[in-house]
Amino acid sequence: xxxxxxxxxxxxxxxxxxxxxxxxxxxxxxxxxxxxxxxxxxxxxxxxxxxxxxxxxxxxxxxxxxxxxxxxxxxxxxxxxxxxxxxxxxxxxxxxxxxxxxxxxxxxxxxxxxxxxxxxxxxxxxxxxxxxxxxxxxxxxxxxxxxxxxxxxxxxxxxxxxxxxxxxxxxxxxxxxxxxxxxxxxxxxxxxxxxxxxxxxxxxxxxxxxxxxxxxxxxxxxxxxxxxxxxxxxxxxxxxxxxxxxxxxxxxxxxxxxxxxxxxxxxxxxxxxxxxxxxxxxxxxxxxxxxxxxxxxxxxxxxxxxxxxxxxxxxxxxxxxxxxxxxxxxxxxx
Amino acid sequence: xxxxxxxxxxxxxxxxxxxxxxxxxxxxxxxxxxxxxxxxxxxxxxxxxxxxxxxxxxxxxxxxxxxxxxxxxxxxxxxxxxxxxxxxxxxxxxxxxxxxxxxxxxxxxxxxxxxxxxxxxxxxxxxxxxxxxxxxxxxxxxxxxxxxxxxxxxxxxxxxxxxxxxxxxxxxxxxxxxxxxxxxxxxxxxxxxxxxxxxxxxxxxxxxxxxxxxxxxxxxxxxxxxxxxxxxxxxxxxxxxxxxxxxxxxxxxxxxxxxxxxxxxxxxxxxxxxxxxxxxxxxxxxxxxxxxxxxxxxxxxxxxxxxxxxxxxxxxxxxxxxxxxxxxxxxxxxxxxx
Numbered sequence: 001x002x003x004x005x006x007x008x009x010x011x012x013x014x015x016x017x018x019x020x021x022x023x024x025x026x027x028x029x030x031x032x033x034x035x036x037x038x039x040x041x042x043x044x045x046x047x048x049x050x051x052x053x054x055x056x057x058x059x060x061x062x063x064x065x066x067x068x069x070x071x072x073x074x075x076x077x078x079x080x081x082x083x084x085x086x087x088x089x090x091x092x093x094x095x096x097x098x099x100x101x102x103x104x105x106x107x108x109x110x111x112x113x114x115x116x117x118x119x120x121x122x123x124x125x126x127x128x129x130x131x132x133x134x135x136x137x138x139x140x141x142x143x144x145x146x147x148x149x150x151x152x153x154x155x156x157x158x159x160x161x162x163x164x165x166x167x168x169x170x171x172x173x174x175x176x177x178x179x180x181x182x183x184x185x186x187x188x189x190x191x192x193x194x195x196x197x198x199x200x201x202x203x204x205x206x207x208x209x210x211x212x213x214x215x216x217x218x219x220x221x222x223x224x225x226x227x228x229x230x231x232x233x234x235x236x237x238x239x240x241x242x243x244x245x246x247x248x249x250x251x252x253x254x255x256x257x258x259x260x261x262x263x264x265x266x267x268x269x270x271x272x273x274x275x276x277x278x279x280x281x282x283x284x285x286x287x288x289x290x291x292x293x294x295x296x297x298x299x300x301x302x303x304x305x306x307x308x309x310x311x312x313x314x315x316x317x318x319x320x321x322x323x324x325x326x327x328x329x330x331x332x333x334x
Numbered sequence: 335x336x337x338x339x340x341x342x343x344x345x346x347x348x349x350x351x352x353x354x355x356x357x358x359x360x361x362x363x364x365x366x367x368x369x370x371x372x373x374x375x376x377x378x379x380x381x382x383x384x385x386x387x388x389x390x391x392x393x394x395x396x397x398x399x400x401x402x403x404x405x406x407x408x409x410x411x412x413x414x415x416x417x418x419x420x421x422x423x424x425x426x427x428x429x430x431x432x433x434x435x436x437x438x439x440x441x442x443x444x445x446x447x448x449x450x451x452x453x454x455x456x457x458x459x460x461x462x463x464x465x466x467x468x469x470x471x472x473x474x475x476x477x478x479x480x481x482x483x484x485x486x487x488x489x490x491x492x493x494x495x496x497x498x499x500x501x502x503x504x505x506x507x508x509x510x511x512x513x514x515x516x517x518x519x520x521x522x523x524x525x526x527x528x529x530x531x532x533x534x535x536x537x538x539x540x541x542x543x544x545x546x547x548x549x550x551x552x553x554x555x556x557x558x559x560x561x562x563x564x565x566x567x568x569x570x571x572x573x574x575x576x577x578x579x580x581x582x583x584x585x586x587x588x589x590x591x592x593x594x595x596x597x598x599x600x601x602x603x604x605x606x607x608x609x610x611x612x613x614x615x616x617x618x619x620x621x622x623x624x625x626x627x628x629x630x631x632x633x634x635x636x637x638x639x640x641x642x643x644x645x646x647x648x649x650x651x652x653x654x655x656x657x658x659x660x661x662x663x664x665x666x667x668x669x670x671x672x
Contacts, residue, residue, distance in 0.1 A: 064472075066599075116659050119612045125599055126655035133648030141642065239644060247419075247476055254477075260470045292491055292591075296484025302477035306469050 010257050010309070014272045018279060025283045032286045039165065045278025046171035047226050051245075052252040052274040053178040053267060054222035057215045059253055060182075060195040061208070062262030063120035065216060067109060068223045069245035070131035073237075075102045075227030077135045080144045080237040083153045091156045098228035099221050105131065106220015110213035120216075128246070136239045146235030157233040167229065174222065179267045191215065195262030251298060252277050255305040276301070363609035363661075367624035370657070374628055378635030385635050392516055396507075396585060398630035399519035400578040401597060402623075405604040406523075406530045407574040409622045410567050411471075412605055413534075414546045415614030418568065420460060420475040421575045422597035423482035426589075428452040428579035430486045432502075433495030433589035442502040449583070450576040456482055457572015461565035471568075479598070487591045495589040506584025519581045523626075526574075531619035539563075547615030603654050604629055628653070 026033035051068055058065045079098045083089060105127070112123040146154055161169045182188035193201040194211050202208065231237045256273025258265030277298060284294055378385040385391075404421055411418055431452045432445045440448070456478070463474045509515045534540040546553040546560050554560045578597075583589055608625035610617030629650060636646045 112655060112659060116662055118655065118658050118662065121602075122606050122612055122658055123655060125603060125606075126651040128599070129603075129647040129651030129654075133644050133646075133651070136642065136644040137648070141644075247479070250473075250476060251480070254473050260473050290488070290491070292487040293484070295480050296488055299477050299480030299482070299484050302480060303463065303474065306473050306477065307463075307467055310467050310469050 011266060011269045011272060014256070014269065014276070018272060018276050021276070021279055021283075025279070025287055029283075029286045032283060037286075039168070041278055041282045042171075043165045043167050044282055045274055046167040047230060048249065048252055048274040048278055049171040049271055050174045050222050050226055051249045052256065052270045053175060054219040055249045056253050056256070056258045056265045056267075056270045057178065057182070057191060058120070058219050059250075059258050059260060060191045060262060060265055061211055061215055062195050062198070063113065063212065063215065064124065064250070064260075065106075065109065065219045066121065066124040066246050067105075067127040067131055068219055068249060069242040070128045070135075071102055071105045071220055071223035072227040072230060072245070073239070073241045073243075074105065074131045074135050075224040076231035076241065077139055077144070077227075077237045079228040080149055080153075080231050081139065083150060084144070084148050087150045091152055094153065094228055095225065098224045100224070102224015102227060103217050103221035106223065107213065107217040109220065110216030113216060114209035114212040120212075132239060132243075139237070139239070141239070144231075144237040149232065149235065153232050154235055157229050167233070170225070170229070174225075175267060175271060182267060187211075187214065192263055195264070197263070248277065248298070251302045254302055254309070257305075257309055259309070273305075364618065364621050364624060366657070366661070367607075367609070367621060367628060371624055371628050371631070374631050374635065378631060378638070381635065382638040384638055389515060390638075391634075392509075392520075394630065394634035395520035395523075396517050397634065398626060399517065399523045400582045400585075400594075401601050401604065402523045402626040402630070403519075403526055403574055403581075404571075404578050404597065404601045405608070405622050405626060406526055406619065407567075407571040408601050408605050409608070409610050409617055409619060410530070410534065410543060411571055412602075412610050412612060413543050413614060413617050414564060414567060415550065416464065416471040416564060416567065417602070418457075418460060418475045418571045419472065419598045419602075420456070420479040420482055421571065421578075421601065422594040423479045423486070424453055424456040424572055424575035425579040425582060425594040425597065426486040426591065427456060427482045428576045429583045429589040429593050430489055430495075432579065432583055433498075434489075436498050436502070437495060442499055442505075445499075445502050446505070446580050449580040450573055453576020453579060454569050454573045457569040457575070458565070460572065461568030464568065465561040465565045483591070490589070490591045492591075496587060498584065498587055503584045503587050506581040506586075519585070522577070522581070527619055527623050531623075534619055543567075544615060547611075549615075600629075600650075603650060607654055607657055 022033060022038075031037060051072075055065060055068065075098045078101060079094050082097060083094055109120075109123055109127055112118050113120050157167055159166045182191065190201070190206045190211055193204065193206055194208050198208055230242065234241075252274040253265070253270055254260065254273070255276055256265070256269040256271070258270060258273075280297055280301070281294055284291055284297075375386075408418065408421070428449045432449045435445055435448050460471070460475055460478055463469055463478070464471045505518060508518050510518055510521055534543065542553070542558050542563060545556065546558060546563065550560055578594075582594060586593075604625050605617075605622055606612060607629065608617065608622030610622060632649060632653070633643075633646050636649070637643065
């Protein structure tokens, strides 16, 4: 396969770019490419992997969920409070609770979007404020630190399964779930159909409302799962954890080639987009670049990625009447 | 954004003639906002004896005037189906530029020029990316949000700039005269609201914006230079962010990398609560101005009785969702009965 052909396949191109990035960092700081270090990067990025996939499912339906980070912080806080109140509760119970609670918060978004018909950006902007405020209310503004959490609660995210860190295992399982859902289920095809052409999808008998309710609930469930894992891994819960993370997640989607216009995106692309950001974040301290550069770099990368994606994504057919005398590049893109 | 928008609430319709019946006036979104505003004032006055005090109310406007100015330009952007999430980051960058200039000893008028100029440049950068490459504005401005604030973070680190001349700080902190203690920033907002209102509702430019929002392709074929107008709207948004940076930097007297953090979502909340359709093509400056007062006075009243800001944000979220849902639910209910 020629290099040009490879670049036309954008997932492969992105994989190459990530690999080149890791190599380049490795040349400056060989310690970065040791297996332990790379596993550390994957472990750190596992939250972003899961949340990016969930956000992608939402964006596929032409929606957006700005409340995922607030949902994560709220369920994380509640998980920590419940664990403190009931020290005997096993970790499996906490996880089930966090997933159910996150799903319920997501379902609330889904209900307003699907059944009341409020635009997703409005609903999730509202619930973002509500969920953040709720954390402050239920915890009374207090911070919960590792001293308030029992050992089993804290130990789980640091445990391993068959030698692999449990966070990576969970992220892999979630990825597998999304791969099966999007690529090998009727629901998944429906999500692409709804995003690609809502009117055609409706004529095919796909109910947009059911699809919407489903993806927001699913995004909530993943946020809930990540909420417990986040709080237990970092051993702290307070109002502002993961503040602004929703935009990092959307950035990972965009870098991974998910079209904000809906209907376009792949599991491997989203994972690569998340990995790219994960590598950048983890590499900066290793190569002695101030962490203050992180935001600037991710901004530049997002812009670069959308400009590149725009070329392959550009749709034709709307402007059938454009005359030859009209200067190029003056078209409206709806 | 969704199929169910095929049956929008009445406030999303663009009236092609003046409303005639009394019920048309009563069911307008602005009427609902006026009722909401009266309710907010009554409840706040009952909760705290200090609410209905001219000096308190006048000072309360300091806290929302900068965001309100941003909301005016954001209204125009959302009407033409665009959005700018980078405004808070533009404020950070403009504030940074003014900070460096102030440390170099620049006089006040130069600082204002630098703030406005940097804002307009950032807006032009957004506009060029959106119209030049045909990119969705939400994605571009999420990117430039990181980029602009990232530059401010790299340049400032964990430092703050506080060396501002007194005459510069007076713009953000001062009143128009000593006799009538009304903040300069609030008067600026009212003046700009009048200008924006006239341009949007009484000029050809305003009609063009609504046409672009309702159907960009049809607007293009009607001879409207859609992309050129969108570009200048982004420049205008940047300019207003520069103005907000001048006011905010002067008011708090310092530049920090996290200045104005989270403003973008508060401003979008103001605009949406003001009845501007997020799908474009509908909205009024009057509605947005009323929403500014509803949100601003709610925040002020609750903070008078020591409710923490984060709890007030719950109320704002509920207000946003409930006020948008209520008409949709009511309409469905009424239609279901007939």
